Amino acid sequence: xxxxxxxxxxxxxxxxxxxxxxxxxxxxxxxxxxxxxxxxxxxxxxxxxxxxxxxxxxxxxxxxxxxxxxxxxxxxxxxxxxxxxxxxxxxxxxxxxxxxxxxxxxxxxxxxxxxxxxxxxxxxxxxxxxxxxxxxxxxxxxxxxxxxxxxxxxxxxxxxxxxxxxxxxxxxxxxxxxxxxxxxxxxxxxxxxxxxxxxxxxxxxxxxxxxxxxxxxxxxxxxxxxxxxxxxxxxxxxxxxxxxxxxxxxxxxxxxxxxxxxxxxxxxxxxxxxxxxxxxxxxxxxxxxxxxxxxxxxxxxxxxxxxxxxxxxxxxxxxxxxxxxxxxxxxxxxxxxxxxxxxxxxxxxxxxxxxxxxxxxxxxxxxxxxxxx
Ligand code: SF4
Numbered sequence: 118x119x120x121x122x123x124x125x126x127x128x129x130x131x132x133x134x135x136x137x138x139x140x141x142x143x144x145x146x147x148x149x150x151x152x153x154x155x156x157x158x159x160x161x162x163x164x165x166x167x168x169x170x171x172x173x174x175x176x177x178x179x180x181x182x183x184x185x186x187x188x189x190x191x192x193x194x195x196x197x198x199x200x201x202x203x204x205x206x207x208x209x210x211x212x213x214x215x216x217x218x219x220x221x222x223x224x225x226x227x228x229x230x231x232x233x234x235x236x237x238x239x240x241x242x243x244x245x246x247x248x249x250x251x252x253x254x255x256x257x258x259x260x261x262x263x264x265x266x267x268x269x270x271x272x273x274x275x276x277x278x279x280x281x282x283x284x285x286x287x288x289x290x291x292x293x294x295x296x297x298x299x300x301x302x303x304x305x306x307x308x309x310x311x312x313x314x315x316x317x318x319x320x321x322x323x324x325x326x327x328x329x330x331x332x333x334x335x336x337x338x339x340x341x342x343x344x345x346x347x348x349x350x351x352x353x354x355x356x357x358x359x360x361x362x363x364x365x366x367x368x369x370x371x372x373x374x375x376x377x378x379x380x381x382x383x384x385x386x387x388x389x390x391x392x393x394x395x396x397x398x399x400x401x402x403x404x405x406x407x408x409x410x411x412x413x414x415x416x417x418x419x420x421x422x423x424x425x426x427x428x429x430x431x432x433x434x435x436x437x438x439x440x441x442x443x444x445x446x447x448x449x450x451x452x453x454x455x456x457x458x459x460x461x462x463x464x465x466x467x468x469x470x471x472x473x474x475x476x477x478x479x480x481x482x483x484x485x486x487x488x489x490x
Contacts, residue, residue, distance in 0.1 A: 346430030
C-alpha cells in the first residue's frame with residue numbers, strides 16, 4: 118500500500134531513530150518516551166510483494182507475518198531502521214532475532230537488538246511480576262546506553278496518554294463500524310493509513326476520520342458477526358464479507374481488537390504499567406497465560422455486540438492460532454454460535470474465489486440461524 122511507503126518516508130524526515138518492533142505487543146510507550154519512533158512490523162501485506170531475502174533465511178512454511186517482517190528488515194527497506202525490538206511472542210518470533218542478526222551481519226549492516234522475556238505463566242499460579250519489572254528496567258537501561266537518551270517518568274506519562282488515546286480512537290471507530298456508519302473496509306483503510314505514523318500524527322489522522330463518519334447515516338448490514346485471527350483478512354475478502362450481507366460488529370484480531378482493546382491506567386510506574394499491560398491484555402494464544410480466558414472473553418463480546426457468528430481468519434502456519442481453532446469452534450457450536458474458518462496464506466491472497474464461496478455459504482447459514490450466544 119502506497120500509504121505505508123509514504124508514511125515510512127515521512128518517519129525518516131523526522132530524523133529520529135526508528136525502532137522496528139517484531140509483533141505482537143511491544144512496549145511502544147517506552148520507546149516513544151525516549152524519543153524513538155517505534156513501528157510494529159505487521160500489516161506489510163501490500164508493501165512486501167516478494168520474499169527473496171526472507172526465503173534465504175526462513176523456511177517457506179513459516180507464517181506470512183514472520184516472513185514479511187524478515188523481508189522488510191533484511192531488504193533495502195530495513196535500512197531505515199536504527200534498531201530492532203523483540204520479545205518471546207511465539208515460537209517463530211522467538212527464533213527470528215538471531216536469524217535477523219546473522220542476516221544483517223552478513224549484509225554488513227548490523228543493528229542493535231533489544232529483547233525482553235515476558236513470563237508466560239498465569240499470575241495466580243506463579244508470581245513473575247518482579248521478573249517482568251526487572252526485564253522492563255533492564256530494557257530501559259540498555260536503550261539509554263545505546264541511544265544516549267535518558268528515560269524520564271514525565272515523558273513516559275505523556276506517551277501513555279498518547280497511546281491510550283490512539284487505542285481509544287480505534288475503539289470508537291470500531292463502534293462506528295458496528296453502527297453501520299462506516300464499513301469495515303473503510304476502517305481497515307484508515308487503520309493501514311495510520312500505521313507507521315508517529316503517534317501524534319495517528320491521533321490527528323484518526324480523529325479526522327472519526328469526525329468525517331460521525332455525520333454519516335447508518336447503513337447496517339443484515340447480520341452482525343465477529344472476525345477473529347492474527348491479521349485482518351485482505352481487502353477483497355473484507356469486501357466479500359460485507360457484500361454477503363454480513364456486518365463485522367466486533368473483532369478478535371491480534372493487530373486490531375486484541376491490540377487496542379485494553380489500556381492500563383495512568384500514573385503507574387513504567388514497570389508496573391507493563392505488568393498491568395501484559396497481565397490484563399485481551400486474551401491471545403501468543404500470551405499463553407491468557408489462554409484460559411479466551412473463550413469467556415469471546416462469548417462476552419459476542420453477547421455485548423449481538424454478533425450471530427464468527428469468521429476465523431487463519432494465518433497459514435500459525436500454530437498458536439491453529440491449535441485453538443478446533444476447541445473454539447466446538448465451544449461456540451455448543452453455545453449455538455455458527456463459525457467458519459477461512460485460511461489466508463502468503464501467496465494466495467489474490468485468488469480468493471474459494472474463500473468467497475465459503476463466505477457466501479456461511480452468510481446463508483447465519484441467515485437461517487436464530488441462536489444467540
Ligand atoms: S502469525 Fe502466528 S506464528 Fe506468525 S508471528 Fe504471529 S503468532 Fe507467530
